[in-house]
Amino acid sequence: LQEGFTTWNKRDFNLFIKACEKWGRDDVENIADDVEGKTPEEVKAYMEVFWERANELQDLEKINSQIERGEAKIERRQNTRRALELRWPGTEHRSTNKDAVRYKQRETL
Numbered sequence: 001l002q003e004g005f006t007t008w009n010k011r012d013f014n015l016f017i018k019a020c021e022k023w024g025r026d027d028v029e030n031i032a033d034d035v036e037g038k039t040p041e042e043v044k045a046y047m048e049v050f051w052e053r054a055n056e057l058q059d060l061e062k063i064n065s066q067i068e069r070g071e072a073k074i075e076r077r078q079n080t081r082r083a084l085e086l087r088w089p090g091t092e093h094r095s096t097n098k099d100a101v102r103y104k105q106r107e108t109l
Contacts, residue, residue, distance in 0.1 A: 004049060005046055005049070008038075008046060012035055012037075012038065015034055015035045015036065016031065016035050016043070016046065016047075016050070017063055017066065017067070018034065019031040019033075019034035019035055020067045020070070021066050021067050021069065021070030021071075022034065022070055023070075023074075024070070024071050024074050025047075025051070025067055025071070028040050028043055028044045028047065031043050031047070032044075
């Protein structure tokens with residue numbers, strides 16, 4: 001990976017992995033926001049090569065596991081949000097409902 005991305009260092013790599021865990025591996029815009037000093041275009045180019053060559057990484061299982069845990073958390077959050085919206089139609093944009101407020105507080109933890 002270093003051959004084509006000489007401006008990416010270990011810190012950028014770790015920020016990229018943590019951002020993939022936090023936002024999901026396909027959310028280029030949010031990942032780019034978390035990888036300081038990199039544009040969405042730079043992150044997208046890195047991301048494409050990263051996933052093409054990921055099998056060359058020694059810690060691939062650990063990295064994949066970390067990202068998949070984050071993606072599962074994102075999915076649970078989305079499912080909870082959908083359930084709340086189904087139970088209380090019209091509350092998707094309101095924070096006055098006690099349960100919606102409680103959910104939002106948990107979501108930010």
